[in-house]
Amino acid sequence: MRSGIFAGLLLATVSAATAFAQGAPIKLADVAELSGGGATVGNNWKNGIDLAIEEINAKGGVLGRKLEVTHADSQSNPGVARAQVQKALDNEPYVLLGPGYSGSVKVTSPLAAEAGITQIMGGEAAELTQGGNKFLFRTSFGQQSSMPKVAKYINDELKAKSVAIVWVNNDFGKGGRDVITKEFAKYNIKVAADLSTEAGQADFAADVSKIKAAAPDAVFVYLNEEESARILKELKRQAVAAPLVGETTLVGQKVVELAGDAANGARGHVGLTTDAPVDLVKAFREKFVKKYNYVPDHNGLKGYLAIYMVKATTEKMGKVDAKKFADTLHGLTIKAASEPGILMDVTFDEKGDIDRQGFLVEIVEGKQVVKQVLPKLN
Amino acid sequence: MSNLLDLLVAGLATGAIYALVAVGFTLLWQTSQTINFAQGEFVMLPAFLMLAVMHAGAPFWLAIILGILLSLLLLGLGFKLLLVDPMLRHGVLPLAIATMALAIGMKEAVKQFFSAEASPFPSIVPVGDVWILGRVVSLQSLGVLALAIAVVIGLTALLNRTSIGHQMQATAQNPTVARIIGVPVERMILLTFLINAFLVALASLLITPIYLAKFSSGEVLGQAAFIAAIVGGFNQVRGAIAGGLLIGVVDNLAAAYVSTQYRAAVPLILLIVIILFRPQGLLGRPEERTV
Numbered sequence: 005m006r007s008g009i010f011a012g013l014l015l016a017t018v019s020a021a022t023a024f025a026q027g028a029p030i031k032l033a034d035v036a037e038l039s040g041g042g043a044t045v046g047n048n049w050k051n052g053i054d055l056a057i058e059e060i061n062a063k064g065g066v067l068g069r070k071l072e073v074t075h076a077d078s079q080s081n082p083g084v085a086r087a088q089v090q091k092a093l094d095n096e097p098y099v100l101l102g103p104g105y106s107g108s109v110k111v112t113s114p115l116a117a118e119a120g121i122t123q124i125m126g127g128e129a130a131e132l133t134q135g136g137n138k139f140l141f142r143t144s145f146g147q148q149s150s151m152p153k154v155a156k157y158i159n160d161e162l163k164a165k166s167v168a169i170v171w172v173n174n175d176f177g178k179g180g181r182d183v184i185t186k187e188f189a190k191y192n193i194k195v196a197a198d199l200s201t202e203a204g205q206a207d208f209a210a211d212v213s214k215i216k217a218a219a220p221d222a223v224f225v226y227l228n229e230e231e232s233a234r235i236l237k238e239l240k241r242q243a244v245a246a247p248l249v250g251e252t253t254l255v256g257q258k259v260v261e262l263a264g265d266a267a268n269g270a271r272g273h274v275g276l277t278t279d280a281p282v283d284l285v286k287a288f289r290e291k292f293v294k295k296y297n298y299v300p301d302h303n304g305l306k307g308y309l310a311i312y313m314v315k316a317t318t319e320k321m322g323k324v325d326a327k328k329f330a331d332t333l334h335g336l337t338i339k340a341a342s343e344p345g346i347l348m349d350v351t352f353d354e355k356g357d358i359d360r361q362g363f364l365v366e367i368v369e370g371k372q373v374v375k376q377v378l379p380k381l382n
Numbered sequence: 383m384s385n386l387l388d389l390l391v392a393g394l395a396t397g398a399i400y401a402l403v404a405v406g407f408t409l410l411w412q413t414s415q416t417i418n419f420a421q422g423e424f425v426m427l428p429a430f431l432m433l434a435v436m437h438a439g440a441p442f443w444l445a446i447i448l449g450i451l452l453s454l455l456l457l458g459l460g461f462k463l464l465l466v467d468p469m470l471r472h473g474v475l476p477l478a479i480a481t482m483a484l485a486i487g488m489k490e491a492v493k494q495f496f497s498a499e500a501s502p503f504p505s506i507v508p509v510g511d512v513w514i515l516g517r518v519v520s521l522q523s524l525g526v527l528a529l530a531i532a533v534v535i536g537l538t539a540l541l542n543r544t545s546i547g548h549q550m551q552a553t554a555q556n557p558t559v560a561r562i563i564g565v566p567v568e569r570m571i572l573l574t575f576l577i578n579a580f581l582v583a584l585a586s587l588l589i590t591p592i593y594l595a596k597f598s599s600g601e602v603l604g605q606a607a608f609i610a611a612i613v614g615g616f617n618q619v620r621g622a623i624a625g626g627l628l629i630g631v632v633d634n635l636a637a638a639y640v641s642t643q644y645r646a647a648v649p650l651i652l653l654i655v656i657i658l659f660r661p662q663g664l665l666g667r668p669e670e671r672t673v
Contacts, residue, residue: 038498039493039498040498040598043497043498043499043500044499044500047497047498047499173643199642200642200643201642202642202643202646204598206592206593206599206602207392207396207592207593207633207634207637209388209389209392209393209396209523209634209637210389210392210633210634210635210636210637210638210642210645211637211642213385213388213389213392213634213638214385214638216385216388217385230500230594230596233500233502233594234592234593234594237591237592238592240509241509241520241522241523242388242392242520243511243520258499261502262500262501262502262594263502264502265509
């Protein structure tokens with residue numbers, strides 16, 4: 005009996021010693037759009053995060069410590085996102101992940117900066133990284149990087165002289181609309197119609213009627229994924245023949261799934277796509293589909309990359325140091341050759357913006373087809 | 383002007399669906415003094431029932447049949463026996479609050495067991511275009527409009543030209559007298575609930591291909607149909623139909639000619655104006671109250 009107790013104590017001591025040697029798990033906090041209008045964004049993001057963590061932990065973790073993440077639902081509501089981020093920061097995470105909506109990032113980033121915690125997010129509004137926040141990092145291009153490419157494509161390739169703009173009336177949509185309008189002015193492209201829509205809008209019949217009446221050479225659609233799908237269906241219903249151009253949210257996998265045939269012919273610039281002609285991206289896609297049984301959109305890639313940003317930065321520092329994390333990530337180039345999880349060579353500038361390859365895609369028979377690979381700038 | 387035709391057809395198509403849902407409001411109110419604030423969610427659920435059947439491997443037509451049968455069972459029979467009957471004895475207000483709770487429960491259940499994300503839903507009406515007055519008009523809009531109108535005509539015929547319809551109307555007008563003259567009141571009330579379940583299932587089948595299947599999709603629809611029922615006249619089926627069509631058209635015209643940003647406010651303004659000048663609704667009849 006006594007020997008049994010002794011053996012138990014010995015085992016417990018050995019286990020504790022092993023755990024101490026490995027270190028406690030590295031705590032990450034994720035706040036994402038798991039329900040509400042951005043559920044597609046948030047759930048893809050979450051699944052990408054979980055996949056990356058599973059992979060990293062299976063190989064021994066980061067500096068011998070496992071990664072551990074808690075997910076919280078912002079309900080696609082900036083107010084809820086702010087409360088969830090505050091709650092997450094109270095638990096002193098190593099890094100904050102998310103949210104995906106620009107409006108939610110805008111109201112939560114001051115909280116993370118005040119706590120000195122790095123926030124790796126999915127928002128694309130141009131203004132997010134323009135305010136000097138040293139703790140905020142993107143996983144995708146900001147609008148200031150992507151919109152000039154879209155405008156150039158509309159001018160050079162489509163030779164459009166007038167464009168109808170449809171945008172969602174939130175920080176994301178307004179940011180994109182403002183940047184692309186300035187870009188159009190540089191090319192003397194006339195804005196034939198400037199239509200703001202609401203997040204979660206179900207009926208686009210009136211908006212599309214206005215587009216038809218304006219008879220533009222092209223239509224620039226900048227809405228969230230679900231609304232993009234709805235307007236694509238309505239554009240097809242009302243037989244709008246002008247080319248439909250957008251950014252990632254118009255030609256994402258979920259949009260194609262929801263819009264069906266109506267998505268065919270839509271084209272746009274995407275910073276990330278699982279159809280990219282990149283071997284590591286293809287491998288990611290296979291792993292994701294095997295685990296979740298569906299093809300992710302760019303948000304799945306963004307979540308996955310966020311975790312490998314954490315891994316690469318921590319290994320660069322050689323220690324788990326939340327306070328120095330942001331300093332290390334600024335100016336850091338992560339090479340896919342040394343960290344395959346990052347998928348493509350990537351560089352983060354002093355504002356937290358990202359530089360890497362981009363893609364021009366078109367939806368052909370329900371699939372994204374990459375028409376052009378745009379190189380990394382630096 | 384040519385744009386107006388597109389807007390009218392699309393508005394009438396959406397309005398016809400509002401009308402189907404609004405008719406359910408009036409039927410339940412007339413026969414059992416029930417205001418079902420979960421009516422929007424009642425439209426949302428059948429689409430998910432049909433999707434669940436399809437995910438099990440059944441073809442679309444079978445999913446439609448099973449979806450409608452399940453809707454009759456859950457949203458007609460189940461709703462009456464499990465919620466309305468036990469709650470109604472406590473008064474209309476507790477029942478109305480219970481239906482609000484039901485709406486939340488239905489949304490959360492679908493989100494939990496299906497998905498928070500939107501799902502595509504096949505269209506019963508073929509996608510394509512037809513030419514009318516020199517304009518391309520969506521076949522889907524016309525199909526939705528035609529089907530909805532056919533159902534409304536069928537329902538009106540049932541109510542006005544059949545013995546069952548007359549018994550239902552008698553039940554709605556005065557259940558006590560109806561019972562005295564031999565009308566099976568309880569059966570008529572149950573039939574009303576089943577008709578409402580059929581109407582919401584049909585509305586779900588028509589609107590979901592356009593709006594997509596999503597747990598929260600009933601919110602907008604329920605609100606629009608409720609406004610339509612009040613605008614048209616809460617105690618008249620023909621009022622609900624007129625109200626639905628009117629809200630659909632006004633909403634579309636407001637978005638096109640006033641502002642997309644303020645479109646949600648326009649039906650509410652219409653509602654306030656109607657209530658101020660004609661409290662019983664456009665086609666409703668004034669109800670006297672004895673004190």
